Amino acid sequence: MSTGEKFVQMLIAIGLFFGVVAVILLLTQRLRSRRGELIQSAAFVLPAVLLICVGLLYPALDTIYQSFRNAAGNEFVGLDNYQTIFTDSALIRVLVNTAVWVVVVPLASTAIGLIYAVLIDRAKFEKFAKALIFLPMAISLVGASIIWKFVYDYRQTSDAQIGIANAFLKALGFDTYRFLLNEPWNTMFLIVIMIWVQAGFAMTILSASIKAIPDDIVEAARLDGASGLQLFRQITIPSIRPSLIVVLTTISITTLKAFDIVRTTTGGNFDTSVLAYQFYVESFRSFNQGLGAALAVLIFVLVMPIVIYNVRQMRKLEAR
Amino acid sequence: MTTADPNAMSVESVVAKETASSTAHKALTSPWASIVAVVIAILWTVPTAGLLITSFRPEEDITSSGWWTIFTSPKFTLDNYDQVLNGPTALSTYFVNSIVITLPAVIIPVCIATMAAYAFAWMKFPGRDFLFVAVFALQIVPIQVTMIPLLSLYVKLGLTGAEAPGGGFYTIWLSHSIFALPLAIYLLHNFMSQIPGELIESARVDGAGHVQIFSRIMLPLMAPAIAAFGIFQFLWVWNDLLVALVFGGGSPDVSPLTARLAELSGTRGQDWFLLSAGAFVSLVVPLIVFLSLQRYFVRGLLAGSVKG
Incomplete structure (x- = not known):
């Protein structure tokens, strides 16, 4: 056309x-x-x-x-597909990777977003500083993956480096490192990409909620002689707790479903596959319909409680 | 406040101006805290800046030296962009595909959802509350769960392939529209039900029907909410890879930029002159949309983040 x-x-x-x-x-x-x-x-x-x-x-x-039927979808196999997921060593690796993603990405993004939100609050260039961190949210995960693949680019130590991460290592006197190939840390370096994308979301929501803390509460605490760090721990954190939970759960849901990063950077090789990517491979590459369906159902089952919790927290937040 | 002089600020009013965050901010404004903020800001911008600079460098320079050397020996070219758009990678074709996919995939679900949200909020019909809760609950279905049956349904209906009506675009338009509906209906319903009932009632007493109320009263009032969701859906569709891959089947006729870029990253992973320029061709539209409409986007962000 x-x-x-x-x-x-x-x-x-x-x-x-x-x-x-x-x-x-x-x-x-x-x-x-x-x-x-x-x-x-x-x-x-x-x-x-x-x-x-x-x-x-x-x-x-x-x-x-x-999900209860075989690869071609023409025969009932009971729970075989689910059994495969939890016994096949490659798939167990996928589950472990997924667990690491779902734990690390929300915690790290939220922590970084929170620290940054507090540090730049009422700073001179607050708007600009926020936009810097927030910009990756507008970028596709494919684009983000390419940006970071270039950061991680590997050349032998003796050669001129074009990836800034390895150039940094070399400048410090270390050997260059295959960030995307070397197990098990390569999963961590993929996770960095997702943190990079999600921290802006955490920062925006948390910053808004920090600004909404009533002045008189802070005033009272200050008159009682609370120090800055005490204020942060005992006033700021409890006051934004609902937002913190919403941010954490929201990022977990996004992370559980994201397959773009793994597909664009490593193609699931070198032990980096996650549930959402494995679903894609089994369904549309290996044409194992039953197993693909079972993986999709597993994502469904894992996402369900988080979404329900997330929505309940969000309604509480709205009701305030 | 004890003083009558408006210029003399009392101690209390000065103290009250300090909020929790500013106090915490002050406490953390030791030199190393500023360093942390600057380091985060650098880590979040340098990767993008590096690739952006690379996309303007000559091919041989990209492979022989780091992009940071540009500051000592600047040399720029637009060849890479010419190559990715008009060369064999043909990104201009995929750019067109992205636009053709995105516009209907934003307009159609927003319209359908606005109508449904109005009905759920202001019309009376049996089973209304049950239906609304059901639609709301279906938000938890991840799109992965729906893909294989939906694809075989499309095949049965003859909507797939280049010979199909619309050249195969209907599968992608329909899928994006369907996946957007539960969230869109829920969000717009929330906004609509906040509009005072007297407004609707008085319009009805004056003889206006639902269609008039919907188009003359509701749509203008809902414009900001619709814009917020529209921008969110726009970025979601433009940046999507999964729906495009599954329902576009990798065909150059219907695949968007993201699908082509993901493919290039696999097959030509070391050709940074292509990948860097290609990435920015795909980034420029969402970045413009985002920067110009940030206000609306942030508003829709929290509510929209559980989608898909």
């Missing part, structure tokens, strides 16, 4: 969509009877409900069903 044809297709799709919506609204706008109002409600709600049923509900149920 040529560029022009693509734009024409796009305009057709948007036009078609608005046409349908306009027809629905015009046809139902004169209805005033009780039955008419019901039809009107249906016109407003049904497009969304139908799309969700077809595109979310049915596929989710089907995937759960497929």
Whole structure:
């Protein structure tokens, strides 16, 4: 397809969509009877409900069903796929990696975001300083991965370095290091990329919540002779606790589902695969439908409690 | 306050101006605390700056010396950008794909969700509360869980491949729209239900129907909320890789920039003159959107972060 044809297709799709919506609204706008109002409600709600049923509900149920079936999806195998996940050594490695990601990324991003938010609060260049950290949020994970792959670029110690991390090592007199290849630390260096992306999110939310702490609480604590660090520990931290929890859980959810970094940097090689990437490999590379489905269900099961907790905290936060 | 002179600030009012953060800030403003802030700021900017500078350096320079040597021997070129856009990597094609994917994938779900949110907030029909809770609850479904059945459904409906209507774009548009709905409906519903009921009631007494109330009262009032979600969805779709890979199938006709870049990173991982320029071709649009509409984005950020 040529560029022009693509734009024409796009305009057709948007036009078609608005046409349908306009027809629905015009046809139902004169209805005033009780039955008419019901039809009107249906016109407003049904497009969304139908799309969700077809595109979310049915596929989710089907995937759960497929997770109990074999690679080709034509035979019932009970819990075999789940057993494979928890016994196959390569997949256990995937689970361990995922656990490390989900623990380290939220904690590190939140800690860095919090420290930075406090340090630059009311500083002269606060807005600018915030934008520096926040900018990676607008970048795709693919872009972030390429940026960091270049930082980690490896050359032999004797050669001129083009990756700044190894140039730094060399300047300090160390040998250069294969950041993305050497196990087990390579997973950590991938995690750094995710921390780099997520810290800005943590910083923004926490900074807003620090600014919302009422002055009189701080005033009272100061009159009682609390020192700065005591204030931070005993006033700031407890006051922003709900936001801290929301930030931590939100980043865990994002981390659990992210597969872009692993795919772009190492392709899951050198023992760096995580659950979300392994799902992609089994489903769309190895065509092991059953195992892929089981991995997807596992992500679902792991994400569910965090999301529920997250939403409850968020509602509390909103209610305040 | 005991003094009548507005210019003389009492001790209390000065102290009260200090907030928790500023006190903590002061306590931590030892020299090393400033160093920590500066180090963080440097760590967060240098990687991007390095690749940006690299994208403007001649190919042979990139492979023979670090980008930081640019400060002693500056030498710039636009060749890399010319190469990635018009050379065999053909990023301009993928750039077009990204735009063609993103616009409908933002407009369609935002419209559908706004209508549904209005109905859930202000129309009366049986099963309303149950339906709303169900839609809300479906936010927890990760998109991975839906992909294989959805893909086979598309194949059955004949929506995949270059011969399909829209050249195969419909699968990507539909998928993004569907995945956006639960969150969009929930968020917009939250905003809509805050609008005073008297406003709706008086409009109804004056003889306005739901369609008029929706289009004349609700849409203008909702504009900031819709913008916030729209920007969020825009960045999400533009930066997405998984949906594009699964439903675009890697075809150059429909794959966006992210898919092409991920592929280049695998096949031409050492060709930094391509990767650096390519990365910035894909970054420039979200960065512009983000920088110009940051205000809205931050507002939608917290609420939108559990998506997908």
